[in-house]
Amino acid sequence: MNTPLPPVPDDVRLVVSDMDGTLLDGAKQIPETLWPLLDELGRRGIVFSPASGRQAATLLHQLGHAVPGLVVIAENGSVVARDGEKLRVAPLDGDVATAVLARARELSASGVDLGVVLCGPDGSFVERSDEKFLEQVEPYYFANQIVDDLTAVEAELVKVAVFDFDGIEAVTAPAIMSVGGAKEVVVSGHHWLDVMAPGVDKAVAVRAIQDRLDITPAQTMVFGDYLNDLAMLGTADWSYAMANAHPDILAAARFVAPSNEENGVVRTVRSALGLPDIG
Known part of the structure; x- marks a missing residue:
């Protein structure tokens, strides 16, 4: 000590x-x-x-x-x-969540190794189901559900969390922050970024x-x-x-x-x- x-x-x-x-x-x-x-x-x-x-x-x-x-x-x-x-x-606007998810998918398609968690008041949703990603998700999201398509989730959301295996700040954070709409964006760890309702x-x-x-x-x-x-x-x-x-x-x-x-x-x-x- x-x-x-x-x-x-x-x-x-x-x-x-x-x-x-x-x-x-x-x-x-x-x-x-x-x-x-x-x-x-x-x-x-x-x-x-x-x-x-x-x-x-x-x-x-x-x-x-x-x-x-x-x-x-x-x-x-x-x-x-x-x-x-x-x-x-504090609910997150659905249009903002949709836009953030779309931007994350664009980044993934360009080669960024990331995953998205849609977070509701009572549970969370992911569509990426490989063990590598789930090992990062499970410590934080005890009540978590794997779905085929995050765009089909109709639950109330309070947050969109994005995990970037290479580090969140260099590429993914600026890209997500540039998404339009009223939102609060915080970098919550070396690999994590969270998008929430404004304020x-x-x-x-x-x-x-x-x-x-x-x-x-x-x-x-x-x-x-x-x-x-x-x-x-x-x-x-x-x-x-x-x-x-x-x-x-x-x-x-x-x-x-x-x-x-x-x-x-x-x-x-x-x-x-x-x-x-x-x-």
Whole structure:
């Protein structure tokens, strides 16, 4: 453990953490030290909320059993859910989704190795069914369905996710961003890009939780590592970039926490609770 623990608040009531690259370790596993911490947060009446590009079903499957009434910020803020109840859903315009899918197919036809996930509030859809692609999809989309043709999907959508095996930023991101229509586009990882309704991001969802529970930014800790976390850093006086975060996140956050490989989220929250460092 090389990164020292950062300053922490005296009065914390809400802890919001991204998942991949932040809370999860390098193998994308939940650290075992999280479970007793969640128990302690519950005893103290402190709300824990995962905020992720993952779907609500995935987050509830991973964490819901440990936190009764867990509120999850899913699909990069497009869905806020508690147990089986959707507290907030921001639909994506169908014409935008169709145009993004068409552009992705053009890129694929030109040789770009990519796949598309259409995301609804309750589940997702893919048409690319090779094991190579599904291995990338399954950790994020627990409720996922393989279909013959994505253009035939008639479900309400909240997001279109695009995965580029060669990296999303050089070719695919500019091409998708140039698609017309009202939309929000975020790069959510080295290989992933998400298209959502305009004005949708994790920050809107965090503020909704704060307003609903009468929690202030001074009582909020937020942890993130990548560009889809940028907006929500502004919702908390106690914003933390992981030590291995994207440079823009490191520049925007007020503090730097140990990396996800150093169990930075758990250790920093334990420090705020006055608990000993587990190293």
